[in-house]
Amino acid sequence: MRRTNKELLAKGIKSFGFTVLAMFMGPFLIYEAFKNEGHPFYWPVLILGFICAVLAIYLGFRSVSIVMEAVFGKKNKN
Numbered sequence: 001m002r003r004t005n006k007e008l009l010a011k012g013i014k015s016f017g018f019t020v021l022a023m024f025m026g027p028f029l030i031y032e033a034f035k036n037e038g039h040p041f042y043w044p045v046l047i048l049g050f051i052c053a054v055l056a057i058y059l060g061f062r063s064v065s066i067v068m069e070a071v072f073g074k075k076n077k078n
Contacts, residue, residue, distance in 0.1 A: 005070045012066035019059040026053030 029049030033042055069075075 002073055005073075008066060008070035012063055012070055015059060015063040015066055019056055019063050022052050022056035022059055026050070026056050 026049055029045055029052055031049075033046035033049055036042060036045075039045075
């Protein structure tokens, strides 16, 4: 029976932490940008918000992949 790779699982959980941070920062920054459309930093904050939102999606898939690899092992390519 195969055992869980604890180091890889810890890496996946840590990655989930960054995912949650990006999941909250993205919508927050987008909301703040739309709330202050007349401000000179409107575009940089809006772009940063969209980058955080896309990063949250990427990190979510990556985190799940790392945890799945830690629990079930590497996928064999046959």
